[in-house]
Amino acid sequence: MNIDITDPYYAVKMKAIQALYGVTDPELNINIVDLGLVYDIHVNEEQKQVSVEMTLSTKSCPLGNIITNHARVAIEDELHGYDAEVELVWEPKWNYDNISAEGRTALGL
Amino acid sequence: MKPPDEHISRIATVVPYYILAAVSFVIFQALLIVSLPEIHLHYFQPKLLALTHLFVLGWGTMTIFGAANQLVPVIAETRLYSSVLPVLNWILLTIGIPLLIWSFWVFQLTWITYTGASLIIIAIILHAFNIYKSISAGKSNIITDILLMAHAWLFITGSIGLLLLINLISPLFPEEHLHYLKIHAPVGMAGWFLQLIIGVSARLVPMFILSRKENTKLLNVTFYTLNTGLALFLIEGMIFHSFHGRYVYLLLVITGLTAYAAYIQGCYKSALRKQKDAGMRQTFVAIGFILVALVLFFIVICMGAGVPPYITTMFGLAFFCGLVTIIIMGQTFKTLPFIIWMHITKPNSLPELMPKDLFNETWVNIQLWFYLPGLLLLLIGLACNLTITLHTGAILMLIAAIIYTVHVLYVTGKLKTKLL
Numbered sequence: 319m320n321i322d323i324t325d326p327y328y329a330v331k332m333k334a335i336q337a338l339y340g341v342t343d344p345e346l347n348i349n350i351v352d353l354g355l356v357y358d359i360h361v362n363e364e365q366k367q368v369s370v371e372m373t374l375s376t377k378s379c380p381l382g383n384i385i386t387n388h389a390r391v392a393i394e395d396e397l398h399g400y401d402a403e404v405e406l407v408w409e410p411k412w413n414y415d416n417i418s419a420e421g422r423t424a425l426g427l
Numbered sequence: 428m429k430p431p432d433e434h435i436s437r438i439a440t441v442v443p444y445y446i447l448a449a450v451s452f453v454i455f456q457a458l459l460i461v462s463l464p465e466i467h468l469h470y471f472q473p474k475l476l477a478l479t480h481l482f483v484l485g486w487g488t489m490t491i492f493g494a495a496n497q498l499v500p501v502i503a504e505t506r507l508y509s510s511v512l513p514v515l516n517w518i519l520l521t522i523g524i525p526l527l528i529w530s531f532w533v534f535q536l537t538w539i540t541y542t543g544a545s546l547i548i549i550a551i552i553l554h555a556f557n558i559y560k561s562i563s564a565g566k567s568n569i570i571t572d573i574l575l576m577a578h579a580w581l582f583i584t585g586s587i588g589l590l591l592l593i594n595l596i597s598p599l600f601p602e603e604h605l606h607y608l609k610i611h612a613p614v615g616m617a618g619w620f621l622q623l624i625i626g627v628s629a630r631l632v633p634m635f636i637l638s639r640k641e642n643t644k645l646l647n648v649t650f651y652t653l654n655t656g657l658a659l660f661l662i663e664g665m666i667f668h669s670f671h672g673r674y675v676y677l678l679l680v681i682t683g684l685t686a687y688a689a690y691i692q693g694c695y696k697s698a699l700r701k702q703k704d705a706g707m708r709q710t711f712v713a714i715g716f717i718l719v720a721l722v723l724f725f726i727v728i729c730m731g732a733g734v735p736p737y738i739t740t741m742f743g744l745a746f747f748c749g750l751v752t753i754i755i756m757g758q759t760f761k762t763l764p765f766i767i768w769m770h771i772t773k774p775n776s777l778p779e780l781m782p783k784d785l786f787n788e789t790w791v792n793i794q795l796w797f798y799l800p801g802l803l804l805l806l807i808g809l810a811c812n813l814t815i816t817l818h819t820g821a822i823l824m825l826i827a828a829i830i831y832t833v834h835v836l837y838v839t840g841k842l843k844t845k846l847l
Binding site for chain 2: 340341342344345347376377379380381383384387388391392395413414417422425426427
């Protein structure tokens with residue numbers, strides 16, 4: 319996921335991304351950013367809210383609720399004063415091409 | 428503990444099954460050593476009957492019931508229909524299995540035997556009902572069809588088993604007892620165990636190795652050919668009291684297995700993660716035992732009534748100890764640590780430990796280092812009638828079973844420590 323440096327909320331989004339690098343997929347043991355699960359981040363500065371759009375590798379993933387909770391906690395720990403919300407989306411459908419180069423290395427691919 | 432997600436089954440529906448199965452596994456391996464002097468005899472004798480049922484019910488089916496309670500909601504994208512029924516079933520099986528096994532061991536068919544068998548049948552019906560209701564409320568696909576059909580065959584196998592028990596004291600069947608035993612065993616092996624392994628692995632293997640492509644049409648071929656072969660075998664055996672079409676039925680089953688092998692090969696070819704961990708390595712070793720079991724089975728049906736009993740026993744060992752046990756031993760540590768982790772991780776803080784930290788991969792390797800040579804020695808000892816080889820093999824397998832059980836208790840013990 320890329321964030322445009324001209325984005326007015328670039329700094330906040332970068333901090334959120336940094337936080338999400340700390341959230342690990344328990345099965346694959348790599349973080350959810352390198353796994354390509356995080357699609358977008360929105361910032362509402364007035365309401366001090368960060369919204370994350372992310373997906374899961376499969377809809378029936380039993381770990382889904384745990385991963386989204388960890389994503390929310392990670393952002394709120396990093397961005398004091400902000401509330402975080404995580405929305406699960408299913409379009410576009412996640413596929414293995416979403417995995418970053420770092421993720422592929424971590425997976426030994 | 429309340430599960431944080433609808434796809435996570437309650438801990439009581441899964442973990443007690445794994446624990447009791449592991450204990451049964453150790454008892455089975457210990458009793459196998461005790462029974463070695465009789466292992467060359469015909470399989471229809473008290474100790475081998477007791478051992479076989481301890482294996483298939485106490486070890487194999489117990490583990491599969493626990494795993495199914497966790498995996499079916501994931502596969503069908505639904506929730507488990509009832510969380511009470513698995514607890515009740517576990518109690519029924521925990522009482523029923525020892526009663527049946529003891530009766531076989533001492534070969535005294537009394538009310539204890541029939542109480543045990545009835546409790547087991549009730550548990551099977553209730554479990555199958557729970558799985559059926561769970562899948563009905565979720566998304567149907569070829570894998571859920573395979574799982575449902577496997578449960579149907581389990582019910583058929585159990586029912587024939589109960590009728591056979593009754594037949595021993597009050598004849599029900601027109602043909603001799605052994606004729607129906609030849610139906611009871613293959614139907615349970617291929618219909619229940621093999622089909623369930625196919626269904627679950629068809630979902631888990633591509634997930635674990637990150638396959639890009641899954642040709643589920645091949646699973647359709649497996650589903651229809653395997654079940655047609657078994658259904659024809661059952662009908663001819665039960666209604667016409669013969670096995671004239673046995674080569675055709677075997678061919679249908681082999682076609683189904685070939686399609687399954689092609690499916691797994693396709694998954695592996697398109698996999699991103701070709702390096703296999705200990706659990707996956709053991710799964711592939713186990714799948715290889717299907718071939719060994721098939722060759723031995725082919726010899727058994729070719730030789731017919733003249734087959735030496737030890738070859739039939741070798742076939743049983745290759746199927747149950749080779750395929751079923753090794754796949755369970757490997758997949759336990761691909762699933763159980765996750766199940767435990769899901770229940771102990773706190774949703775409102777980041778975990779310090781991950782599922783991979785809840786078990787020891789080296790132990791998973793070591794259990795196979797003992798088990799596989801042990802099983803091979805047992806098979807060689809049986810084929811060549813070598814007592815020392817038989818004993819050495821059985822002892823190595825017992826050590827592996829103890830390592831496995833201690834490891835399972837170590838993983839499940841994390842529930843108490845609440846490390847996360």
